[in-house]
Amino acid sequence: MKRKTSLPAVFLIPPLIVLAILAFVPTIAAVNIALQNRELSFPNSSYVWLANFIDLFGDRRFINAIWISLIWEVVTVTATMLVAVLLAIFLFERASPRMRRLISILFIIPVMLPRVSAAFVWKFMFNPLFGLINYPIKLLTGAPIDFLSLPATALASVAVVDVWQWGLFFSVIILKLLETLPPQPFEAARLDNAKTWEVHFYIGIPMLAAPLISLVFVKMVESLRAFDLIYVMTRGGPGIATETLDMYAFSQGFVEAGKISYASSMAVLMMLATIIAFTILWKWVRKWQ
Amino acid sequence: MAVKSKSPVSKLVLAGLVIIAVFPIFWVFLNSFKQLVDIVSTTPKFFFTPTLDNYIYVLGRENVQHGLINSIVIAGSSVLIGAALGIPAAYAVARYPNRFSDDIQFFVLSLRFLPPVAVAIPLIATWLDLGLYDTKTALIITYTLLTMSTIIWLSIPAFSRVPREIEEAAIVDGYGPYAVFFKVALPVAAKSLIGAVIFSFILVWNEFLIALMLTTSDAKTLPIIASEFTLLGRNVPWGILNASVIVLSLPPLIFVGVMSGFINSALKKKD
Numbered sequence: 001m002k003r004k005t006s007l008p009a010v011f012l013i014p015p016l017i018v019l020a021i022l023a024f025v026p027t028i029a030a031v032n033i034a035l036q037n038r039e040l041s042f043p044n045s046s047y048v049w050l051a052n053f054i055d056l057f058g059d060r061r062f063i064n065a066i067w068i069s070l071i072w073e074v075v076t077v078t079a080t081m082l083v084a085v086l087l088a089i090f091l092f093e094r095a096s097p098r099m100r101r102l103i104s105i106l107f108i109i110p111v112m113l114p115r116v117s118a119a120f121v122w123k124f125m126f127n128p129l130f131g132l133i134n135y136p137i138k139l140l141t142g143a144p145i146d147f148l149s150l151p152a153t154a155l156a157s158v159a160v161v162d163v164w165q166w167g168l169f170f171s172v173i174i175l176k177l178l179e180t181l182p183p184q185p186f187e188a189a190r191l192d193n194a195k196t197w198e199v200h201f202y203i204g205i206p207m208l209a210a211p212l213i214s215l216v217f218v219k220m221v222e223s224l225r226a227f228d229l230i231y232v233m234t235r236g237g238p239g240i241a242t243e244t245l246d247m248y249a250f251s252q253g254f255v256e257a258g259k260i261s262y263a264s265s266m267a268v269l270m271m272l273a274t275i276i277a278f279t280i281l282w283k284w285v286r287k288w289q
Numbered sequence: 290m291a292v293k294s295k296s297p298v299s300k301l302v303l304a305g306l307v308i309i310a311v312f313p314i315f316w317v318f319l320n321s322f323k324q325l326v327d328i329v330s331t332t333p334k335f336f337f338t339p340t341l342d343n344y345i346y347v348l349g350r351e352n353v354q355h356g357l358i359n360s361i362v363i364a365g366s367s368v369l370i371g372a373a374l375g376i377p378a379a380y381a382v383a384r385y386p387n388r389f390s391d392d393i394q395f396f397v398l399s400l401r402f403l404p405p406v407a408v409a410i411p412l413i414a415t416w417l418d419l420g421l422y423d424t425k426t427a428l429i430i431t432y433t434l435l436t437m438s439t440i441i442w443l444s445i446p447a448f449s450r451v452p453r454e455i456e457e458a459a460i461v462d463g464y465g466p467y468a469v470f471f472k473v474a475l476p477v478a479a480k481s482l483i484g485a486v487i488f489s490f491i492l493v494w495n496e497f498l499i500a501l502m503l504t505t506s507d508a509k510t511l512p513i514i515a516s517e518f519t520l521l522g523r524n525v526p527w528g529i530l531n532a533s534v535i536v537l538s539l540p541p542l543i544f545v546g547v548m549s550g551f552i553n554s555a556l557k558k559k560d
Contacts, residue, residue, distance in 0.1 A: 007381065010377075011378055011470075015441070016393065018374060018437065019397070019434065019437060019438065022430070022434040025412075026408045026411045026412050027403075027411075029411035029412070029414060029415045030411035032411075033411055091303075094302075094303065095299075095303060103303075104549060104553075105545060105549045106310050106311055107310050108545060108548060108552070109311060109542065110314070112544070112545055113541065113542070114512050114537055115495060116515055117534045120530065121316075121317050121534065124317060124531075125313055130329050130331065132316065132333055164309070164310075164313075173556065177556060180557075221402060225404075225498075227406065228512075231501075245404075246406035250406060250498070250501075250502070253502075260410065264410050264411055264414075270407050271403060271404065271407045275399065279402075282395070282398070
C-alpha cells in the first residue's frame with residue numbers, strides 16, 4: 001500500500017476540519033465571552049477583560065467548588081480502582097468460567113444506564129421513607145438516615161453510585177485482562193507456596209501495570225462528568241456540600257443569575273486545568289505502554 | 290486453577306455481588322408496575338397486583354412522546370454523521386500512517402478531556418447569536434463532536450486488527466485503494482465498527498448536561514424530560530417516575546449483549 005493515492009487526504013481532511021471547527025468554536029467563544037460582562041437577560045455587553053477572573057478568586061463558593069471537585073475526583077477514582085481490582089481477583093479465583101461469563105454481562109449493566117436513571121435508582125434506594133437501604137436501618141435504630149440531605153454523607157452517597165457504575169464495569173475489564181495473562185508465573189509462585197493475595201499483588205498486578213494505569217486515566221476523565229448524578233440526587237446540596245465546579249458554573253450561568261460571562265470564565269479555567277493536567281498525564285501514560 | 294475452590298462462602302459473596310449490581314434496577318422495574326400505595330408502604334412489597342397505569346400515563350404524555358422523538362432524531366443523526374466522517378478517518382489513520390498520525394490521535398482523544406460544561410456554556414451564547422438555540426440542529430451539530438471523536442478513537446484499533454495480508458491480496462487482484470476500503474476492510478472490521486457506533490449512540494442517548502443547557506422546550510431530549518419527573522416536589526408520583534426511568538433506560542440496555550461482545554473482542558488474547 002505504498003502507492004500514491006488521494007485516499008488519506010480525502011478520508012482525513014474533511015473530518016478533521018469539522019472536528020476542529022466543532023472544538024475550537026466553543027473554546028474561542030468561551031474565552032471571548034469570559035472577557036465580557038454578558039448576562040442572558042440583558043442584550044448589551046461590553047469587554048471587562050480579566051475582571052471575571054479576579055472576582056472568581058475572591059468567590060468563596062468557587063473555592064469550595066474546586067475543593068469538592070478535587071475530593072470527588074480523588075475519592076471516585078481511588079474507590080473505583082480498588083473495588084474493580086479486588087472484585088476482578090475475587091472473580092478470577094472463585095467463580096467458575098460459566099459464572100464469569102454471566103457476571104461479565106450483568107456487571108456492565110449499571111454503566112450502560114443513563115446517569116440520570118442511575119441517579120434516580122439510587123435516590124430511590126436512599127429515600128428515608130421507603131428506600132430499601134433505610135429499611136434495615138429503621139428496623140434496627142427506629143429512625144431513618146436521610147443520606148442525601150446530611151452534609152457528612154451526601155457526597156459519599158453520590159460517590160457510591162459512581163463506583164457502582166464504574167467499579168463493576170472495570171472489574172469485568174480487569175478480569176478479562178487477568179484471563180489473558182500467561183499461567184506459568186502464577187503456577188510457579190503457587191508451587192513456592194505463595195498465598196493467593198501474594199500471587200496477585202506481586203505477579204498479577206505488576207504484569208497489568210500498563211493497562212491499569214490507562215484505566216485510571218479513563219476514570220479520571222470520566223469522573224469529571226459527575227454533573228448528572230449530582231444534579232438529580234442533591235442539586236449541589238445540602239447547602240453547597242456537593243457543589244462541584246460544573247454544578248456551580250451551571251447555576252451561575254443558567255439557573256440563578258444567567259451570568260453567562262462569569263460562568264464562561266469558570267469554563268475557561270476548567271478547560272485550561274484539564275487540558276494541561278491530562279496532556280501531561282497522557283504523555284506519562286504513553287511512556288508506560 | 291480458578292475452579293478449585295467453590296466454598297459456600299464464596300458462592301454467597303458472588304450472589305451478594307450480583308444482587309448489588311442488578312437489584313436496584315430490578316426494584317425500579319418492579320415499582321414501575323405498582324400502584325402508589327404499594328410503593329410507599331413502610332415494608333418493601335415484592336408481591337402485588339401489577340398495573341400498567343404508570344406506563345400508560347408516561348407514554349401518553351405529549352412531552353414524553355416529543356422527547357422520545359427528539360432523542361431518536363438527535364442521537365440517530367449525530368451518530369450517522371459521526372460514523373460517515375469518522376470511520377473513513379480512522380481507516381486513514383490506521384492504514385496510512387504519516388508524521389501527523391500521533392498528533393491526530395492525541396487531538397481526537399483530547400476532545401474527551403473538555404469538561405462538558407465548558408463546551409455547553411459558550412455554546413449557549415453561540416447558538417443564541419445564530420438563532421439556533423433550542424433546536425434539534427444545534428444539538429445534532431454539538432453531539433457530532435462527541436460521536437465523531439468517539440467513533441474515530443474506537444475504530445482505529447478495529448482497522449488495525451484487520452490482517453494486512455487480506456488487503457494486500459486484494460491489491461494484487463487489482464483493487465484500488467478505495468475498493469480495498471469499501472469491499473475488504475469495511476466488511477472485515479464491521480463487527481467491531483458496529484460496536485463503536487453503538488457505543489457512541491449510547492453516549493449521546495444518555496447525555497444530559499449539554500442537552501439541559503442547550504434546550505428549553507422544543508428540542509428537549511428524553512433524559513431532560515425524565516429528570517423533570519424526578520425533580521417534582523414532595524408529593525411525588527413515584528410509580529410514574531419509575532416507569533419513566535425504565536422507558537429512558539431501555540434503549541441502552543437492549544445493547545448490553547452487543548457491548549459485552551465488543552469488550553470481549555477488544556480484550557481478546559492476541560494469538
